[in-house]
Amino acid sequence: MKKLIYLDNAATSFPKPPRVLEAMTRFMTEVGANPGRAGHRLAKEAERIVWHTRESLARLFHIAKPERIVFSLNVTEAINTVLLGVLKAGDHVVTTAMDHNAVLRPLEFMRKKGHVSVDIVPCDRQGFLDLDVLKQCLKKNTALVAVNHASNVCGTLQDIRAIKGIIGEIPLLVDTAQTAGCVPIDVERDGIDFLAFTGHKGLLGPQGTGGVYIREGLSVRPLKRGGTGSVSESLDQPDFLPDALESGTQNNVGIAGLGAGVDYLLERGVADIMKHEQALTAALLKKIRHLPGISVYGPLDATRQTATLSLTFDSILPDGEDQSLGGCGAINLAWMEEGRDPGEIGALLNDSFDILVRAGLHCAPLAHKVLGTFPEGTIRLSMGVFNTLEEVALVAEAIQRIVEGAP
Ligand SMILES: Cc1ncc(COP(=O)(O)O)c(C=O)c1O
Numbered sequence: 001m002k003k004l005i006y007l008d009n010a011a012t013s014f015p016k017p018p019r020v021l022e023a024m025t026r027f028m029t030e031v032g033a034n035p036g037r038a039g040h041r042l043a044k045e046a047e048r049i050v051w052h053t054r055e056s057l058a059r060l061f062h063i064a065k066p067e068r069i070v071f072s073l074n075v076t077e078a079i080n081t082v083l084l085g086v087l088k089a090g091d092h093v094v095t096t097a098m099d100h101n102a103v104l105r106p107l108e109f110m111r112k113k114g115h116v117s118v119d120i121v122p123c124d125r126q127g128f129l130d131l132d133v134l135k136q137c138l139k140k141n142t143a144l145v146a147v148n149h150a151s152n153v154c155g156t157l158q159d160i161r162a163i164k165g166i167i168g169e170i171p172l173l174v175d176t177a178q179t180a181g182c183v184p185i186d187v188e189r190d191g192i193d194f195l196a197f198t199g200h201k202g203l204l205g206p207q208g209t210g211g212v213y214i215r216e217g218l219s220v221r222p223l224k225r226g227g228t229g230s231v232s233e234s235l236d237q238p239d240f241l242p243d244a245l246e247s248g249t250q251n252n253v254g255i256a257g258l259g260a261g262v263d264y265l266l267e268r269g270v271a272d273i274m275k276h277e278q279a280l281t282a283a284l285l286k287k288i289r290h291l292p293g294i295s296v297y298g299p300l301d302a303t304r305q306t307a308t309l310s311l312t313f314d315s316i317l318p319d320g321e322d323q324s325l326g327g328c329g330a331i332n333l334a335w336m337e338e339g340r341d342p343g344e345i346g347a348l349l350n351d352s353f354d355i356l357v358r359a360g361l362h363c364a365p366l367a368h369k370v371l372g373t374f375p376e377g378t379i380r381l382s383m384g385v386f387n388t389l390e391e392v393a394l395v396a397e398a399i400q401r402i403v404e405g406a407p
Contacts, residue, residue: 005355005391009384010152010178010308010362012200012207016261020204023049023260027253034249036229050252053259054242060262060270061195062186063213070245071211071255075177075198076102077223078212081245082173082194083107083146085220091143092117094134094167097366098127098156099148103175104366107146116143123370126299127156135166142170149185150178153367153378154298155281155305157183164191171218177201178306181262182277182385184270193218202384204265205258208251220245273385277307280383280392284309287396293403297371297378307387310371310378313402314339342379345402349379352407353398357381 006014027049033042035050054066063069072078083106087093093116095103110116119137123129129147138145145167150157157179164172171193176185181202187195192213199209214220225237226247238244265273281302288311289296297310346359360377361368368374381395401407 003354005353005387005395007355007357007381007383007387007395009201009387010306010380010382011358013202013204013384015386016204016206016257017264019260019264020206020257024206024253024257027256031256034229035252037249046252049256049259050250053255053262056259056262056266057197057211057213059266060181060185061197061213062188063195065216067241068216069211069213070242071209071250073208073251074200074210075175075196076210078196078198078210079103079146079173079175080106081212081223082196082214082220083110083144084223085245086171086194086218087116087143089115090141091115092119092139092141093144093146094119094121094137094142095146096121096129096148096158097123097370098129098151098153098158098364099146099366100152100175100177101363101365102177103146103148120366123156123367125371127151127154127297127367127370128299129158129163131159131162131166134163138167138170142167144171144173146173146175148175148178150183150306150308151298151364151367152178152308152382153362153364153380154310154371155308156298157305160190160192171215178308181265181270181273182306183274187213187215199254199258199261202265203258204261204385206254209254209258212245214241222247224248268385276385277383278302280387280389281305281307281309283389283392284381284383284396287392288399291400291403294399297373307383309381310373311381311399312339312342312373312376312378313345339376342377345379348402348407349398353394353401355395355398 031045033046035046054069057069058066079102097120107118111118121134147158173194174192175196177198180197193215195213199205200207222245224247228238228243230243231238295312295314299305342359346357349355349357358380
């Protein structure tokens with residue numbers, strides 16, 4: 001059987017390290033109990049496993065107190081927890097045009113309700129945030145700045161430290177969906193006040209896991225209230241973390257798997273993973289960026305992006321045109337209409353080449369407006385820690401064959 005090439009790691013990473021499955025199987029077959037809800041030994045073991053995951057995440061992100069990490073179902077829930085739990089009526093929020101709907105939709109909902117005002121900072125054609133405009137957007141009532149660490153469309157990495165340098169005391173929420181586990185993150189060095197993460201992408205855990213780190217001194221109103229296994233005599237929600245924000249039984253089997261995924265990362269080292277992914281990105285860029293008939297979007301520089309590339313098949317764009325557009329192959333919509341539909345190419349890669357990619361808008365419509373690829377979207381190739389240079393060569397060959405008219 002022909003081997004599948006999985007290039008949809010920006011949606012969810014696959015495969016997972018075997019130890020992730022082993023940890024989940026062990027939880028289900030040998031532990032199974034509810035952590036913090038009883039004193040018996042299986043409940044204690046479940047508690048130890050959940051705490052171990054919290055500690056491993058704390059080591060990964062250089063967080064001094066693991067209890068400042070609260071688990072959630074995914075980064076979307078983590079982001080909602082912060083936006084809805086921090087912002088008050090009359091507050092102003094700043095976000096970016098490269099952000100995901102996980103940030104943009106809750107903010108739009110709150111804005112339409114008249115609860116908050118929102119500024120969306122523009123980005124250049126490669127997806128980089130305009131830091132001067134960011135500075136100009138800040139107001140007396142700016143209560144939060146929410147930024148995507150890396151674009152899930154074209155991989156552009158924002159300079160988080162520089163952003164914090166500009167916003168100063170204003171709390172910074174970073175969506176690390178595309179960087180946690182792939183790019184070294186240090187909440188102290190980078191000045192991150194709220195770090196929202198998802199467990200099933202670069203952290204190599206299962207779907208249905210995620211969470212948020214909350215800097216000491218900052219408080220978040222809970223989205224939900226209920227049983228926590230602590231201070232049960234009181235009808236009031238506990239006011240200490242993580243219990244304040246972790247009501248009800250969590251996805252503990254998932255958290256067990258997530259812990260094993262993070263331990264894999266800690267052993268191998270995120271810097272080493274980043275190096276591997278940069279090598280894959282550089283190799284793929286080298287092979288495809290100058291192919292006539294395609295446009296590649298984003299920084300086109302493995303050191304300034306994650307291992308996610310977006311492209312369109314535009315027969316009109318002359319070879320080398322990307323250079324004259326500031327390193328970004330973005331073209332105008334009139335040209336794009338002449339190109340081939342991203343969905344059609346995605347299906348072709350899937351059906352004829354066994355290469356699994358995602359086509360469309362990737363839940364980030366404003367990012368496509370930045371790149372000039374709205375509303376058709378792009379074909380996204382997102383590589384992960386288990387992809388290889390051999391696979392990159394096969395993918396480049398397939399793209400070349402499609403450009404030449406295959407199948
Ligand atoms: C940048 C970014 N933010 C948020 C999300 C939402 O992730 P999840 O579905 O795990 O909540 C994604 C994933 O698609 C993403 O890439």
